[in-house]
Amino acid sequence: MNKLLTALALAGLTLATTGHAQTADPKxxxxxxxxxxxxxxxxxxLVDQLTESSAQDLVANWGPKLDANVPKAKQAKATEELNAELKNFAVDIKQVISSKVGKIGTDAMVPAYAERFTVDELKQLAAFFESPAIKKYQAAAPELGNIFVQKLLEAARPEVAARAKQFNEAATKIVGSAPPAGTGKPAAKK
Structure with a gap:
């Protein structure tokens, strides 16, 4: 969908610039x-992260309410229903955020770039973003980011688990009961 928005934005920019070539500001x-x-x-x-963050806020709010207000025997069904609603929410929110990308780009980012860069610098930036190496980097960036996150989690896991064990021991002394097994591990990033 964002690629469609980008294509539409570029088409709109092309029409706007050809129609007003003599009056438009090159910058x-x-x-x-x-x-x-x-x-x-x-x-x-970024759109995915913002969507996920919105959904996480809802989970953080409703998870404890589910545990407190729904009998254990009905929690599995209620969880399934909440997950379906959460999925619908995420789809809707992603569409909302995606629909704002073009307008924010035009209304906020274009003036911000025009204010901070000269025409020559903007031409250099455009050439940079159009280069085959940058396009290849942008295509590979998600996979490279996932590799980094996976390796980081693997490297940190033993120390995080040891520190979580220390915390759980201290919390047990304070609260009086042990937590469920398996807590304190870093969450895997999607």
Whole structure:
């Protein structure tokens, strides 16, 4: 969907610049091009992260309420129903956030780039984002990021588990009961 938005934004920019070539500010045109060129896999990941964050806020709020208000015998069914609602929420929120990308790019980012960079610098940025190496990097970035996160979690896991064990021992002394097994491990990133 973001690729469609990017294509539509670029088409709109092309129509706007050809229709107003004599009156348009070249700096604004180049800033718009740079903003459009940046919209790709990294922006898609940002939209996904914002969507996930919104869903996590709901889970954090409703998880304890589920435990407190729904009898144990009905919790599995209630969890299934909540997960279905949460999935619908995430789909809707992703669409909402994605629909704002083009407008924010045009209304906020184009003027911000035009204010901070000269026309020559904007041309250089555009050439940078159009280069085959950057396009290849943008395509590989999600996989490379996942490799980094996986290796980081693997490297930190023993120390995090040891520290979680220390915390659990101290918390047991304070609260008086042990936590469920398996707590304190770093969560795997999706």
């Amino acid at each position: 604004t045109e180049w800033a718009a091009k740079v903003v459009a060129l940046q919209q790709g896999p990294e922006l898609d990941r």
